[in-house]
Amino acid sequence: MKLRRLLNMTVSEVACRGRQETAKWWDRLEMTGRTASASDAIAGKSLEHCCRAAPARFFEGVVDEATPRHIGQRMRESYDETVAVADAACQLRFDLLGHRGLTFGDPVDWHLDPIAGRRAPCVHWSRLNPLDPASVGDSKVIWELNRHQWLVRLGAAYRLTGDERYAETFAANVRAWMRANPPGVGINWTSSLEAALRLISWCWALFLFRGSNALSEELFVEMLGSVQVHASRVEKYLSYYFAPNTHLTGEALGLFYAGTVFPELRPARRWRALGARILIEQLERQVLPDGVYFEQSTCYQRYTVETYLHFMILADRNGVAIPPTVRERVQRLVDVLVALRNPDGSIPSIGDADGGWLLPLATRAPDDFRGMFSTAAALFGRQDYAWAARGLAPETVWLLGADGVKAFDGLRPAPPGAPASRLFADGGIVVMRSGWDEGAHQLIFDVGPLGCPFSAGHGHADLLSIQCSVFGQPCLVDAGTYGYAAEPRWRDFFRGTTAHSTVVVDGLGQTVPAGPFQWDARPRARLHRWQSTEAFDCAEASHDAYSRLADPVVHRRRVVFVKPGYWAVVDLLDGRAEHAVELRFQFAPIEVTVGPDLWARARVSEGRGLLIKPFAAVSLKGEVHEGDLAPIQGWISPVYGRRGPAPALIYSTVARLPLCIMTLLLPTERLFAAPPAVIPLLGAATALLGIVPFEGAE
Template identity: 30%
Template structure:
């Protein structure tokens, strides 16, 4: 797709207010930069922070309880910190070597580098420059910074302090606000303010005095940039949350600095308003992406916890919606701490980024501690202990049958099975950036094993063909026509005309943007799942993508699907022969596994599928 075509399509997704906002930003970018972009971080501290360093440390509003980590949690933190001292780091599950000092503008996966140029002149969509920018941005989010600060706090070993200050000083030298790839997107700056603030909250003495001042000044500079460059209109999704959070936290950390007070007020006001938009009334994610939910909850939790510690604000309305999101997570959480692979996933994380922890359980347990609610599990309590000094007793998921009407999911749980029916919207706002064309699809888990699987997402910018394939309708356990998708793909994070989903009779109806209609009903009775499909025209094909540990045998009219520890039989009425295809499953961002997908043509306008569950292979 040419750049011009993409820009025209993107323009169509904007309203007038957003177009005016972006036009104003473009005009301002042609003017000389504002004073704060010409300052060094030290100068920014002098201009923007009213307290000296001793006062600021004494007034710091939030302190992490590093000594509350248990022995195993502390060992995980120290393991990662030791690796950082050796120049090793983990990027989306892969070990990478960090140069000393790191090449901050390099893609660790390819070695290619982004231009050393003003941020506004770098088009991060152009993967020909250095590949997917996510691989470069991740190191620049500084999620490793609190790890080193916690390690120094609990051991007082100078090697952690020395490594922290060496890496931080070099990053600040080479990446001033407005320069380079790390300042091309507001979400990166917002997350970076959170990680810097958490590191200081863990151990202010881990920072040399110059680096402490530079860090606080740098946070204030980023907050000012964020205020002028908010993701509004069609882009007001999790990016806006990170920007608002980054503004709020920078100001909360300097509570008596008058120049930052408006940023605190704006950031917190935006967070409270967006919480009611981006988390549905039943707690489900408006972006239709399960794995983004723990990330956005971190974006709410950190500033709200800081605000409470500072004795400011009333979080009662926010607490109610956060409580519902906690209960949504409790309902859909898998036994291993994972989540169904609904929608996009990009391994986004802020605090305690160690691979040893389940992100969903880690954040959910911390949120439970903040709200005074039961934890979702006795495992992965480190963030709750770190932020609040304790973890509440757990209340594990219960067997249930529940419809999350606002989010658009119906859930059946009966240990060890979990079945999910997706009848929600495509995604959030006009872009629906992280949604998939998966209406009326199911996914089925046996314990934590995906059996009938949502394929997940492995790519954002670097493999657009694979991205389109994994978010298409035929990649999901629903009905397709002619291999097409229910909604119109216009770009990797842009949808055009959408399918419309509504309740109809005893099921749900999906009206495709091209005019076809698919109706589905799902009924669960003991160990039998019965699916009724009806279509408005012939040519429907039923799909069942399988998890990577599944194998298939065909017996007369039955497809026997088995995996270590379980099996099921799939039988169909008024369908053609079952066909087994090669397919892909993405267990996490940037990773894919080969798997299989079952499909069969509908013979006419109606079909019935019966899935009979077994506890062990037949």
Template identity: 30%
Template sequence: MTGKIKKILRMSPAEIRFRAWEQIRIRYEKQNARRELETVEKPDFNFFVKTCDFELYTGADPTGLWRKEGFARRLCEPLTEERKQAFINNYPERYSLALKRADAFMENRFAFLGVAFTLPDPIPWQKDPLSLNPYPDGFYRDIDIFTNKNAGDIKHVWEVNRLQYLIELTKAAWLSGERKYAEKFESLLTDWIRTNPYKRGVAWASALEVGVRVSALVWALAFYRACPFHRPDVLRAMLKLIYLSGAYLYENLSIYFSPYNHLIGEAAGLFLAGYLFPGFRDADKWANRAWDVLCDQVEKQFHADGGSVEQASFYHHFTLGFYLQTIQVKRLNGQEVPARVMERVRRAIEFSACLTKPDGDMPHLGDIDDARSIYFGDPTHWDFSAWRAIGAAWYGRGAFKYGLKQLPEEAYWLLSNPDQENYARLKAIPPDQNALLLKESGYAFFRNGFGEDAHFCMMDCGPIAHGVFHDDTPSAAHGHADELAIELSAFGESFLVDPGFSNYRGDFDWHCYFRSTAAHNTVEINGQSQAKQGGILQWSRAPRFKQLEFVDHESAKAFCGEHYGYQQQPGAPVHRRYLLFVDNLFWVVADYIYPAKGKGEQTDFKEHFHFNAGLKTAIEEGKQSIVCQGDKATLSIHTLSQTPSPLHFRFTEGADGADGGWISPTYRAVRPAPLVSMAYQAVPPLCVVKVLYPQKKGQTGPEFQKENQQLMFGDYTVIMEEASGDVRVEAGGKHFRICHDGKDGYIHLND
């Protein structure tokens, strides 16, 4: 049975009816596309409600529309001279950067999604910006957006057509008073409208792109209208484009096609088009439909613990940003937001705070897209502190504000004046949980504090992503095959990292590698990934998993979990991992691998250690150790093993191929980084234990001595018992014991 048939059999009757009706609608839409385009392009095309004066729109001064009651609602606080000067005075570096980036756009210079390029003038909107090869023209539904046979990576041409940089041009025009930025904006916008007719071409081929573009247009319109030199024809063109985008989105919501960040981005765009402009025809219908989707979906997009069901940290913030923006618009206009929506969004912000490492970065979990749902400039980075700042203002949570030196720019534009006053009065306090298990998302976090020099580690034991099946049914998803992977920072410096993600289109080997088990800090068995990859983004045979134990003790914090991703392998080996954080000082990782069926067979194992870029890494093979030096600290990894064969270490950094030692923190931003793989052969059951000991630069640490299956350092001894593989950690009168007996592993403290 093919994967496509399996997917059809899994569809609900409602989904089958929806998809069947959609095909009928699309066929009719295509037949009438030319007539529809001719209608909307007529100068007298009236897209206003009867109570709204169309003559104001066509007249010499369309700004009169905003003075008419019932035409528009507030997007943000008024962009007054006082607000402008406050930004220039309080954010001098952001102001300088805004003008610098606007100057680049003046010359058609762009840099995003791992590429930089300069486009000719006028911009070839429907060509790949790197090769300038054209994309197919014609009816938007006829364009295949999933093929690798297109002109290039479709993400690049879409990013140009999202028009988010128009916000930066109009913002620069308003802040600086320089007309040149407004003129460039006018030129780009009018040319885009002329060369991208409604529902034709690659710019209309994805509803998410249209949704993101609406957000860009409403903010660009706000800054442009605040300028003293706006043109009436440009205001009219913007309003019409926002209206047409809303009409398109209402017809094309990805209810079943892509019911995660795509659907939320589309619904947010539809909401902004309808809610902000009640004077548009069908605006109330759009706003109500969009808001219903957003409210209905909030508990489907975020687990009860706040993590995104897509299991991808960048997409977590992409989806969350759409909620933050639409909720703020509601609040700004004096309307209530359901308590359950506010509660789930609060938890999603808490999840963001949990992910934040001491250096301000985050684990690069799952697929990565540079896209920002809240955009005011310079999008390619992992700073989502504005999301926490908004949460601090809304919920009065001092822990959300902790570590933020200033209200981030995105929050400055988005939050109301009372919200900003609440934020200013709020006292920042450190979070109170150094150990936390998020069961639904599947992440355990351990810290020794929340300062810039703190230790941080996390371990993954959860779903690959919502919607991925345990059998051969293929599904697209943004999660990775990263069960039991760990991430670790010592003294505020990131050492073991998730390498991130490479690309969606082209370089398929790199696409697959960064999503595979080998690209994560976990154990690979017989050279296979924990889940089965198909085409681009496709997964099947998602591994089942079990969270066995979580311990939060004064002397040790610990988590134990296992997964069953290798049930197709001989003996069905199960990987169980224990992570101990001892005395807030060092870590013990014990990997116990046992056969679920019958006796174990000779098996190849390979454990991967992906280090952050710029770290100096060396292997001391005779000692079965890895030593990694950073700017602030050193991390040494010492191994005790039950394996009858010797451990074979392999170091690589920036070598040929995707597995040659690379990380990609943002889209297509690959850079060399140390990778150490530790390979061995054994017949399960077996246990391999690592002690990960950090040492601050300039300080003398303990000497490590190894005898048989004992590792001694300072006041500590780690002992692995030969027969059972059980592990003891001893320190003075304290004893921690990791036991493998029975179906579930467990951890004894002071045993």
């Protein structure tokens, strides 16, 4: 396997990996635990000099004296929440990912996973495997603490209140961290992305705590020396080939931060140029022409938008010219998220979601993108982004200051002018919706590939799956992610086919996991038809995932939206032999029942919900499973590290192929009334030809 991988590498990849492996070897030989000296870092520049010169280089909201007033007067809930998060941090209690009130000891043990009760060894980082839960626990939990984004929340609380407790907590913990994490030693140096995110947090903390007695000259110089160590590590081990996705762009942003905010550092000009070049190049590579992020993940699409918003704002503050294509392509990214946005304002989960943020300036649920929409609205002057944001967000105030507030307030929020139903052909996503109102019906149909061209690591085996909102409320959903490496059995379930609303053949997933971020094969979906009119939408696609069976099976799915009222989903399974077939629907945690007549009822609010009924020329069995463990089914994960039971509706049969199943998805305001009369049309050999529409349908 390794030889085959090596033979497939380009010369440049072999050279890059060779350089990095050689660098690791030298790093291990030189592992002395030294830190950069003040003269190495800032060439004699003082804290006073940097505090005087640097504010013009940083984000306006951080240095704008009006920011506390804007937050306090217009966003009191955010003000209070920021103070509460900072108070908890002073007590060394942290909300990280899906975990609440985590403690890592007093003093903090920076190498501990308190969930698994495991402590990563303090050896050179290249000797550690962060994906080995037996030795390090869940590295995501450890890293989330060590990103030091909670220091930024402490700094925000300090700017809002002037309370020196927050500054003292910051200073004490940064000193403790530097003592416990000498350069190159331990799990907190294993990832270039994590080093870059910590570097960004430190930049913010240094500006937020400027003027505090706790930020002494000595601490400033020591931190700036560590910033140089962080940036040098990132530069040396950029993820050009290891993870050329949000890892690489996040690392590039860290270099751009260090080189732009601290030009006194000797390598600053090189870091700034390198970071900007990577960000500009990767935007073209990672964002498809239609604006879909190439890893097929809404979470990582949001990460990408955040990265480029920071890049553009910081570049503008420092007079760094960037091509106009950057603005254009970032807006395409945001346009996709606006189109995918559920009627209730949440963003549907597609692909992996790790629960993290580039820089969380407010506490938000993983599906709450309002802060990003708000900042994009102010930066680009877009009314539709302001509509999606549902009001000015604190993130915008911190990033753009008074100018951002003025820009947002000058917009008249309005839904997009584009059609409500649309196809993103490059990304393989179909959106069908009745309108832009909060009570709209919406369906998302995945007709794209499994992951991106170079890796399916963050992609799910969800080909031809659907998600659905009725009366504005999410009903059929993606099950989520839950975790990456700590619990392989759960990792495989949540990214597997049985966690998604699609068809399963012979109890097999569309592909087989080959590690936490790999699959043994890359089946593809193909879109055959898309048509959208005032009366209906129709999309048809197929995939070849089950062509690997002894009797190859092709799954073809057609989804028709009869506007504005209901969907018909037609599944055609082409083969020659007998197969076990499951038509699966994964719901949000709502009430779902199925009767002997196969009518299923999913309640989203009092009296309203979704009726589901399949029609076939063979006998079907309908069941609802929730919270099952053997096998695992009927679970969702709303955020990384947390899971809960949720209904999975399964219609199953064993039949000789070919087979056609036509399923009606009918939003109704009279969920528990008698269902409508729908008559299947049978042809020769009892083949299903269609259905006679119910009363009131067309």
